[in-house]
Amino acid sequence: MENIIEIKNVTKSYSDFKLDNINIDIKKGFITGFIGPNGAGKSTTIKLIMNLIQKESGEINIFGMNNTKHDKKIKSRIGFVYDDCCFFDNLTIKSNEKIISSFYKEWNHDLFTSYLKRFELNPNKRIRKLSKGMKTKFAIAIALSHNADLLIMDEPTGGLDPIFRRELLDILYDLIQDENKSIFFSTHITSDLDKIADYITFINKGKIVFSKPTDIINDSYKIVKGNSELLSMINKDHLIGINKNRYGFEALTTHSRELIESYQDSIIVDNANLEDIMVFHIKK
């Protein structure tokens, strides 16, 4: 399977944080969700991909090209949504379009206008007068209007109401039906990813915990529960982030089959969603 983004042995340090020799392959034709707690390194990774900050070591290839050497060529094919996006605050949406469209060969004015209507954005409104959610909608409309091959979004759903969030997920799902398009986005709303992501990359404290297909993650991670007696017998290496309570314990595991075999009736096994996986890993 072809990779649309390849991050190889990339390191970036700040005074109290290190993105530590990370490796990620993002697959072409799929939606990859990027999850991790606050300060894990998601935005830093995305900024490195977008060549907005400098790495200390390693290499990043996008569309098979080095991202620093082919910066312009690569960016013309990416729809990028992030919080501190650099729009012209004092100008209207319409005037912003005029300027921004000139950067993209494949700008589609009609499509942009249709997104403005769909997102209920008034083209005559100045950017600085938009609410946070409206600004995000505007950024999404821009990102979707130049036939980008790759959408990269840093927490696009953060300031959005649940109705529009669902609409955005539908738009992303429709977009990805074209196998030449790819989407990589970070979010704290893991239930959105349960709905649409094909792959999940999980980062914690500057290290990649895993980058895997969603169905494999769902298959391998389970929640196990039992009483304190069971906990005293179980091999703790098989448990991730043990949570003790007055009834016993619960923990995440990737060894549910062995545990069921060994402890049959005294262990309860439930499915784990992405939030469980994240929370138990962070506890660890």
Ligand SMILES: Nc1ncnc2c1ncn2[C@@H]1O[C@H](COP(=O)(O)OP(=O)(O)OP(=O)(O)O)[C@@H](O)[C@H]1O
């Ligand atoms: N310019 C900077 N100077 C110093 N430290 C920075 C800088 N940018 C980020 N950091 C630090 O790097 C770490 C990772 O930050 P980053 O923004 O990548 O996390 P994140 O996973 O996107 O978090 P969140 O979910 O809260 O947005 C944090 O400890 C942050 O303080």
